[in-house]
Amino acid sequence: MNTQLKIKLLFLAAFLIIIILFSGLIYFSVSNYSYKDFYHLLKIRAVTSAKVELDSDFGNKADGIVDFRTNYLEKLPNEMDYFYEITPNKNFTQEAKQLNVPISFFNQILEVGESEFNFDNQFFKGIKYTSSQGDYIVIVTAENYYDSHHITYLREILVFAVVIALIFALLISLLLSKSIFHPLNLITKRVKDISSENLHLRLETKNNKDELGELINTFNNMLDRIETSFETQNNFISNASHELRTPLTAIIGQADVVLSKPRNQEVYEDTLRIILSEAEKLDKKTQALLFLAQTGFNGKVQKFEMMRMDQLLWDVKQTILNLNPQGKIHIDLSMLPEDPKKLKVNGNEQLLHLALSNVISNACKYSNNNIVEVSIGAGNSYVIIVVKDSGIGIPKEELRYIYDPFFRASNCKNYEGYGIGLPLTRNIIRIHKGDLLVTSIENKGTTVQIKLPMMFT
Amino acid sequence: MVKKIVIPIDFSVESLNQLKHFLADSDNEFKFDIILLHGYQIETSITSLLYFSQRQLLNSLESESFKEALAILVNKFSNQIKSIKTAIFSGNNLNAMKNYLEANDIDEIVYSSNYNFKKLNRRSFEITKYLIKSGVKTQIINWENNLFMPEKDTISEIFSTVQINN
Numbered sequence: 001m002n003t004q005l006k007i008k009l010l011f012l013a014a015f016l017i018i019i020i021l022f023s024g025l026i027y028f029s030v031s032n033y034s035y036k037d038f039y040h041l042l043k044i045r046a047v048t049s050a051k052v053e054l055d056s057d058f059g060n061k062a063d064g065i066v067d068f069r070t071n072y073l074e075k076l077p078n079e080m081d082y083f084y085e086i087t088p089n090k091n092f093t094q095e096a097k098q099l100n101v102p103i104s105f106f107n108q109i110l111e112v113g114e115s116e117f118n119f120d121n122q123f124f125k126g127i128k129y130t131s132s133q134g135d136y137i138v139i140v141t142a143e144n145y146y147d148s149h150h151i152t153y154l155r156e157i158l159v160f161a162v163v164i165a166l167i168f169a170l171l172i173s174l175l176l177s178k179s180i181f182h183p184l185n186l187i188t189k190r191v192k193d194i195s196s197e198n199l200h201l202r203l204e205t206k207n208n209k210d211e212l213g214e215l216i217n218t219f220n221n222m223l224d225r226i227e228t229s230f231e232t233q234n235n236f237i238s239n240a241s242h243e244l245r246t247p248l249t250a251i252i253g254q255a256d257v258v259l260s261k262p263r264n265q266e267v268y269e270d271t272l273r274i275i276l277s278e279a280e281k282l283d284k285k286t287q288a289l290l291f292l293a294q295t296g297f298n299g300k301v302q303k304f305e306m307m308r309m310d311q312l313l314w315d316v317k318q319t320i321l322n323l324n325p326q327g328k329i330h331i332d333l334s335m336l337p338e339d340p341k342k343l344k345v346n347g348n349e350q351l352l353h354l355a356l357s358n359v360i361s362n363a364c365k366y367s368n369n370n371i372v373e374v375s376i377g378a379g380n381s382y383v384i385i386v387v388k389d390s391g392i393g394i395p396k397e398e399l400r401y402i403y404d405p406f407f408r409a410s411n412c413k414n415y416e417g418y419g420i421g422l423p424l425t426r427n428i429i430r431i432h433k434g435d436l437l438v439t440s441i442e443n444k445g446t447t448v449q450i451k452l453p454m455m456f457t
Numbered sequence: 458m459v460k461k462i463v464i465p466i467d468f469s470v471e472s473l474n475q476l477k478h479f480l481a482d483s484d485n486e487f488k489f490d491i492i493l494l495h496g497y498q499i500e501t502s503i504t505s506l507l508y509f510s511q512r513q514l515l516n517s518l519e520s521e522s523f524k525e526a527l528a529i530l531v532n533k534f535s536n537q538i539k540s541i542k543t544a545i546f547s548g549n550n551l552n553a554m555k556n557y558l559e560a561n562d563i564d565e566i567v568y569s570s571n572y573n574f575k576k577l578n579r580r581s582f583e584i585t586k587y588l589i590k591s592g593v594k595t596q597i598i599n600w601e602n603n604l605f606m607p608e609k610d611t612i613s614e615i616f617s618t619v620q621i622n623n
Contacts, residue, residue, distance in 0.1 A: 335616055337532035375616035376531045379525035386613040393607070439607040447608035 004181050008173045015169040023158040031151050038144050039074075039116050042125035046140040049081045053138075055133035076142035078122065086110070086128070086135040099124070099139070109137050121148050183212050191219070199227040239406040240289060243418065247282040251275050288420045291354070292405065292427065306455055307352070309343045309383050310336065310376055316356045317374075320364065327364040328371040335377035342378035344455040347432045352452075353426040358421040359387050359448050365415055367391025368446070382434070384452040390445040394438070402438060411442070459539055459562075460564045461490045463593075465584050466543070467574045468495060468518050470526045470614040477615065478598045479567045480534040491541040492528075492561065496584035498545045515543050526615040542615060546584055556588035566595045572602075 084095055092106035101117050101124055108115035109126045117124040126139040187203060194201045202223060203216045258271040310333070317329045337343065345352075363372040367389040375386045394402060394409050401407045403426050406419040422438075429436045433453050440446040464479070466472040476491065483489075495518065499509065532539055548554055558566075566588045574583050589595065608614050 161515065328551070332618070333535045334618070337529075338535040339532065342532055373616075373618075375613075377529035377616065379612065380506055380528040382525065384529060384612055385524065386608070386616050388613070388616075437611060437613075439609075439611060439613075441605055441607045444605050445607060447606070447611075447613050449608065449611060449613045451612075 004177050007180070009172040009235065011176065012166075012169055015173075016166060019162050019165050019169075020273040023162055027151075027155060027158055027172075030154060034144075034151060038123055038278070042123060042140045042142060043114070043127065045076075045079075045142075046081075046125055046127045046138045047129070048138045048416045050083070050127070050129040050131065050136065050138040051139065052137055053081070053083055054129065054133050058289050063251070077145055078141070078143040079137065080141050082137075082139040084137040084139070086137060090135075099141070118144070167213075187216065187219070193225065196230070199223065199230060221246040236405050242407060243285055244282065244289075247278040247285070251282075254278075284418075285418055288418060288424065292420055292424045303345050304348055306344055306346055306348055308340070309345055309385065309452065310340075312352060312356060313374055313376060313385070314358060316353060319353070319357050319361055320361050324361065324364060324369075327361070328369060329360060330371055330373055330377040332373055335375060337378040339378075341456050342454055343376070343383055345383055345452045346455045347452065351428045351431065356385070356450075358425045359450070362417075362421060363387050363389035363391065363446065363448070365417070366412065378454065379451075381454055381457045385452070385453055387448045387450075387452045388445065393442040393444055393446050395442050396440075399438065399440065458486065459488050459490060461492070461562050462565050462567055463492045463494050463558065463561075463563050463588065464567045465574070465588060466493045466495055467581065468520065468523050468543075468577050469575055470522055470610060472569075472572065472574070473523075473526055473530060473615060474600050475567055475569050475572075475598045477530055478600065479596065480537050483537065485537065486539060489541075490537040490539050492563070493541070493543045494546050494584060495543065496577065496582040497545045497547060498549070498580040498582060499545065500580075511545060514545060519543065522610065522612045522614075525612045528609070529612070529615055531585055548587075549582075551587050551590055554584065555591050558591055558593050566591070566593050567598060568595065569599050570597050571599045581582065 082095075082099070084092065093103055096103045096106055100119065105115050105117045105124065105126060109128050112420060114125070114127045116126075121143050123144050124139060124141045126137055129136045129138045190201075190203055202220045205213065205216050205220070207213045207216065254271050254274050258267060263271075264371060310331075313331050315329060320327050320329065360372060368391065370390055373386075373388045374389070377384050392411050395411060398407075398409045400410070403421045403423050404419075408417060408419045426436050429450060429452070435451040437449040437451075438446065439449070464475050464477075466475075476493070480489070497514070497518070499505070499514070527541075531541060546554070546557060548557065568585055568588055568614075570585075574585065603617070606614060608617070608619060
């Protein structure tokens with residue numbers, strides 16, 4: 001059964017239990033009270049009649065009581081008074097049978113002085129009365145008016161009220177569950193409309209503060225992310241094929257032109273050199289793309305080993321200077337931790353080497369080989385590497401796109417690059433459960449902050 | 458020899474420059490117990506006093522970058538730092554500060570006279586003026602303010618080599 005029905009039934013059941021307990025409590029306490037109260041009433045009558053009957057020869061006093069009795073105490077339905085003299089060793093079995101009460105009733109009167117008994121609606125109260133004429137058992141019996149009338153009426157009314165309340169509860173639970181689930185049903189219907197063709201649809205936001213509003217916002221955010229990644233993937237494929245075609249077009253074009261008529265040795269050699277360099281470019285691009293695709297897979301297992309980050313920095317500096325002898329890289333060790341263990345990171349050497357050389361060679365390239373500061377320090381649980389250059393920077397509005405594959409900022413037209421380095425670097429850092437932060441001021445410089453989890457904290 | 462130091466901070470990475478340059482310049486024979494002090498007026502309602510926890514308060518005021526930058530400094534100067542902690546000062550007059558410094562046996566105060574302490578919170582206040590007048594020996598650390606760092610307010614700021622001019 002669905003949640004809506006469950007909630008309706010739950011509410012109804014809870015309500016029913018409460019109402020039944022409530023009515024039950026009222027009924028039984030009133031019933032109990034009237035029960036005890038009636039015996040109390042009978043006891044008063046017993047004492048009064050005993051006084052009247054047995055001590056009646058005491059003149060005025062008794063008359064007063066008779067008057068009181070006849071004037072203020074009306075006779076109860078089926079009221080009867082019985083007087084039995086207590087003689088030593090008297091057995092009251094016959095009297096008990098006569099009144100239809102158990103013998104224990106009489107025995108209790110003899111032992112403790114009073115007793116009570118009821119059969120259906122007929123109530124018996126007996127007391128032991130010591131009068132001037134001797135010890136007597138005085139029994140008053142009457143039909144319990146309250147029980148037969150009021151209590152019965154109360155019972156009927158309560159049952160009726162419970163049924164009415166139940167009907168109301170049913171209506172309320174229907175309304176309540178409908179109002180709670182209506183927005184949820186709306187969301188479900190709307191989400192069904194959203195598919196890969198119309199990922200731009202969003203849920204309507206109303207009240208943002210309550211839980212349902214939060215759900216809607218979270219859903220919309222998720223849709224934003226899905227849409228972005230869909231578009232990125234679409235763009236990636238079209239971008240990749242475009243990027244790969246450019247050198248190919250150059251190669252085909254060159255070859256076509258040169259073959260169109262006979263040329264001399266030199267022209268052929270030049271053409272072949274151009275074709276070779278374009279082919280190498282194409283090779284590098286494909287390699288970078290392959291790497292990007294490989295590192296994008298989180299499930300792929302890379303070989304991880306313990307390595308020291310300061311050593312890695314020296315290696316990377318060497319690699320870059322080999323390729324670009326004009327580069328000026330200064331490794332700043334001023335904030336190195338006293339304990340060298342804090343620089344150890346669990347990672348894949350090739351990947352981290354690639355990631356760092358990417359960042360540092362970018363810094364060199366975009367600052368026209370001005371000095372690049374590479375600093376390293378150890379925090380609480382991360383090794384922190386900062387690569388700071390004073391180059392052309394990245395325009396503020398374009399900072400959010402730098403991780404998009406093939407994205408190149410508007411101010412780097414004069415610099416060679418494919419736009420694959422940063423996305424690749426970020427993937428690699430992510431695989432190592434680290435963090436990458438790029439901050440920049442246009443025309444002042446760029447600072448790249450890399451955090452990698454320490455092996456020993 | 459152990460010295461107890463107080464340094465006023467506003468929980469920004471730049472204010473840690475006071476600590477950084479002080480430790481860089483001091484002799485290796487000294488070890489320091491350092492208190493990084495922040496002026497903050499704690500709430501005085503009964504419920505907040507009942508449930509007041511200095512640790513929770515400090516946690517809420519310290520940003521991630523501050524904590525990491527501080528950790529970098531502590532790891533770098535671990536031989537010179539015997540103990541270091543952040544603390545809150547809530548007094549509002551000179552006597553309260555004098556009492557605090559005396560109660561904690563502070564030997565020296567290190568502060569910057571030209572750094573503009575930023576108000577982290579509406580309850581934060583500057584304590585430098587009390588520190589200067591407290592009568593405890595002071596040392597001034599100043600540096601050139603560089604507003605055009607791209608890495609301002611991130612952990613990377615702690616690496617920046619600023620020009621110190623005392």
